[in-house]
Amino acid sequence: MPIDVRPLVSPDTTALLLNEVQPSTVSGPGDLNVLAAAVLPNIVRLTEAARGAGVQVMHCVKVFRRDSLGRNRNILLYRRRGLVPGEPVTPDSRPVPGSIVAPEVGPDERDLVLTRLHGMGAVTDTGVVPVLRNIGATTVVVVGVSLNIGIPNTVMDLVNHAFEVVVPRDAVAGTPASYGADMLEHTIKNLATVTTADALVDAWQPPRESRGR
Numbered sequence: 001m002p003i004d005v006r007p008l009v010s011p012d013t014t015a016l017l018l019n020e021v022q023p024s025t026v027s028g029p030g031d032l033n034v035l036a037a038a039v040l041p042n043i044v045r046l047t048e049a050a051r052g053a054g055v056q057v058m059h060c061v062k063v064f065r066r067d068s069l070g071r072n073r074n075i076l077l078y079r080r081r082g083l084v085p086g087e088p089v090t091p092d093s094r095p096v097p098g099s100i101v102a103p104e105v106g107p108d109e110r111d112l113v114l115t116r117l118h119g120m121g122a123v124t125d126t127g128v129v130p131v132l133r134n135i136g137a138t139t140v141v142v143v144g145v146s147l148n149i150g151i152p153n154t155v156m157d158l159v160n161h162a163f164e165v166v167v168p169r170d171a172v173a174g175t176p177a178s179y180g181a182d183m184l185e186h187t188i189k190n191l192a193t194v195t196t197a198d199a200l201v202d203a204w205q206p207p208r209e210s211r212g213r
Contacts, residue, residue, distance in 0.1 A: 021143070023097075046171055168194075169195070
């Protein structure tokens, strides 16, 4: 039986968090980019439904400098990709290309945009938690990329900060797709309520008796 998410995602206590939904992750030829592009339409639908219902939309964007100043140097992924330069480094404060909100999702003037210079998730030392507290959010719907690192990191941090977390399975992506499915089935569903974009869009619609007025 499908889970009724309505009690969890009341607009006045819910925020929609878009993790790294930016041009550098949802466009281009890479395997993850292709999978992220496939779920982008669902993310767009959720963003529009959230705004219409009064759910606060929060974009969490990684904005790394081109000289990598401040970026983690202890992450093997960055080392393998050659993203941690040797010394000395010529200062270059320009952001890495794609370090903006994907135009398909805004940002709208009502949205909040939080950026980070380091880390592998949206929560740690980014200001996300106090901002969520300030707006009265107790539930966070998490969408975006990736199910490899960023989404589980963000979900776990939010759970550890006592938020209810909801993850629509068709609005997140990881590579390969089979691994993303396993992450949802064997990890995320033990921490968060896993649902669908359709269920959330429906939950954020006006009551049926008022739609025809």
